[in-house]
Amino acid sequence: MDDFYRDFILDHYRNPRNFGRLDQPTVSAEDLNPLCGDEIRMDLHVNGAGIVDDVRFSGKGCAISQASASMLTEELKGMRLEDVAKLTKEVVLENVGIGISPTRMKCATLGLRVAKSAAIGEIAGWPDEE
Amino acid sequence: MIAVGDAKLASIVADFPILSHPTSRGKRLVYLDSAATSQKPQSVIDALVEYYSDYNANIHRGVYEIAARATDAFEAARAKVARFINAADTREIIWTRNATEAINLVGYSWGLQNVKSGDVILTSELEHHSNLVPWQLLAEKTGATLRFIPVDHRGMLVLEDVDTLLRGVKLLAISHVSNTLGTITPLEKIVPRARAIGATVLVDGAQAVPHLAVDVRALDVDFYAFSGHKMLGPTGIGVLYGKRALLESMPPFLAGGDMIRKVEFERTSFNDLPWKFEAGTSNIADAIGLGAAIDYLDRVGMDWVRGHERELVAYALERLAPLEARGLAIYGPKDPALISGVLSFNFADIHAHDLASILDTDGICVRAGHHCTMPLMEKMGWPATARASFYLYNTAADVDVLVAGLEKAAAVFKL
Numbered sequence: 180m181d182d183f184y185r186d187f188i189l190d191h192y193r194n195p196r197n198f199g200r201l202d203q204p205t206v207s208a209e210d211l212n213p214l215c216g217d218e219i220r221m222d223l224h225v226n227g228a229g230i231v232d233d234v235r236f237s238g239k240g241c242a243i244s245q246a247s248a249s250m251l252t253e254e255l256k257g258m259r260l261e262d263v264a265k266l267t268k269e270v271v272l273e274n275v276g277i278g279i280s281p282t283r284m285k286c287a288t289l290g291l292r293v294a295k296s297a298a299i300g301e302i303a304g305w306p307d308e309e
Numbered sequence: 310m311i312a313v314g315d316a317k318l319a320s321i322v323a324d325f326p327i328l329s330h331p332t333s334r335g336k337r338l339v340y341l342d343s344a345a346t347s348q349k350p351q352s353v354i355d356a357l358v359e360y361y362s363d364y365n366a367n368i369h370r371g372v373y374e375i376a377a378r379a380t381d382a383f384e385a386a387r388a389k390v391a392r393f394i395n396a397a398d399t400r401e402i403i404w405t406r407n408a409t410e411a412i413n414l415v416g417y418s419w420g421l422q423n424v425k426s427g428d429v430i431l432t433s434e435l436e437h438h439s440n441l442v443p444w445q446l447l448a449e450k451t452g453a454t455l456r457f458i459p460v461d462h463r464g465m466l467v468l469e470d471v472d473t474l475l476r477g478v479k480l481l482a483i484s485h486v487s488n489t490l491g492t493i494t495p496l497e498k499i500v501p502r503a504r505a506i507g508a509t510v511l512v513d514g515a516q517a518v519p520h521l522a523v524d525v526r527a528l529d530v531d532f533y534a535f536s537g538h539k540m541l542g543p544t545g546i547g548v549l550y551g552k553r554a555l556l557e558s559m560p561p562f563l564a565g566g567d568m569i570r571k572v573e574f575e576r577t578s579f580n581d582l583p584w585k586f587e588a589g590t591s592n593i594a595d596a597i598g599l600g601a602a603i604d605y606l607d608r609v610g611m612d613w614v615r616g617h618e619r620e621l622v623a624y625a626l627e628r629l630a631p632l633e634a635r636g637l638a639i640y641g642p643k644d645p646a647l648i649s650g651v652l653s654f655n656f657a658d659i660h661a662h663d664l665a666s667i668l669d670t671d672g673i674c675v676r677a678g679h680h681c682t683m684p685l686m687e688k689m690g691w692p693a694t695a696r697a698s699f700y701l702y703n704t705a706a707d708v709d710v711l712v713a714g715l716e717k718a719a720a721v722f723k724l
Contacts, residue, residue, distance in 0.1 A: 189723065
C-alpha cells in the first residue's frame, strides 16, 4: 500500500485539478463514504451536444479519494455525458495504477460514483428521442 | 519507563496467541486498536472451547448434568461481573449483547416509562454515537429535549456551570472515558450534583471498565453499561448494571422465553431480576468467556493495568513529541493522568486513512476516521483522526514501531 503513494498521486492530492464549484452547473451530485467520512461533490456543465465541457469537484478526504477524483475530472472534460454514465471502475484503476488495497477501493471510486450518478440523473431527465 | 524485559509484561504478551502470529507481510503484529476491540488471552479462548466441547447445553430448565453445569457457569460469570464492578447484588447484572444494547434497553424500558414532554436529557459533546442516538430517539418519542455538556479545545468537559446545565434534567447520560480522546470524565464532580436534583444517572463505561478499576456503588450511578469484547472477552456479550429498585420498577425490554414466570393465552407474569430482561436463550458461551476474561484481569490486577497504560501513554507522548515540529498534532490534554490509554492524532496533511494504510504495511493496527463521534469531530474541526489505543499487552517496543511507522509515512508523503 505504501508504494501506492507515488509522486503523481501526491501531486493530485496537494494540487487537485478542476477543484471548486461551477457557477451554473448543468447537473451536480455529491456523496460520502460513511466509513471514513470522505466527501466528494461533482459539478458538470453539459453543452447542447451532450458533451461535458466543464467540470469541478470539491470535497475532502484521503489522498486516494481526492487524487482519483482529481484525475477523473481530467478525463471527464470532452466526454459525452452518456459515456460518463457508463464508466466503470477500470478508468479509476488505470488512473491510479496498482497497489490499492481492497479496503481502500471505496475511497478510490468515490469520485467516479458521484460523477456517474450526476450523469445518470441528468440523462433520466432528458426527453425521449423518438 | 517500561522495562522491555519486564517479566510480568512478557508473560502477559505470551498469553495472547494472536500477538505471536506475524502478518501476511511477515511483520510482528503491533495491535494499537484495543479501544475498538481487545485481543483475547488463551484462557478466554479455552473457556469458549471447553463450554462447546464439554458441557454445551441450554440453561435454567435442563435437569440433566451438563445443563446444570452450563447454568452454574453462566450464573457464576454474572457473579464475577457483579464483584468486578462492586455491584451490591448479582441480580443487578443484566446480560446484553454489548454496551449499545444496554443503553438502548434503558432508553426503551426506563426511558419510555419515565421521560415526559419537557424533560431534559443531559449528555456531552464527546459521546460515542451509542450514547447519543438512543437519546435522540427517546427525545423524539417523548418530546423531551437534549442538552450537551460542552468540551473545551483539549476535549475536557467544561463543568464550571454544571448546576445550570443540570437544571430540569431527568436523565444524565454520560461516558466514563471518551473513546476518541481517552479523556476520563470526573464523575465525582457531576454525579452527586445530578443526584442532588433527583436526576437518574446512566454511565457508558465501555472504555472505562477494561482500563480502570470501576466501583458502581462508590460512583453511585443508577445504570452502567459496558461491552465484554473490549475487556478481553468475546464479542456479543455486554452488561447493563442497574440499581435493583430501578430495575424492579421497569417494564421488560424484549419479550419471549426465559423472561416469564407464567404465561396464559391473554396475559403473562414476568420472571424475577435479572432474567426479566433476558428474553430468549442467552449468549451462554460468551458470558462464560467474559467470566474467564474477568478472572484474567483479576489476576493481573486493574491497578497494574491502569499503571501500565499510564506509563505507555507517557512514553508515547515523549517519543512522539519530536514529530510535532514536523506537523504531528496530538489531540486531547496530553496528560497521562487525565486520559486512558488512547491517543488521537493527525500528521501534517496526511489524511488519517492514508496514515493507517501506511502503518498497516508494517503490521501496525490503528483506527482512522470519526470513531463514531461525528458531532465531536465536527465541533473540533477534525475531518478524521488516527487513533492509537493501548492495553495491558502493549509494550514500549510497540510505541517504538509506531514512531518508526510515522517516520516512514513522513517519508512516503515527502513531509
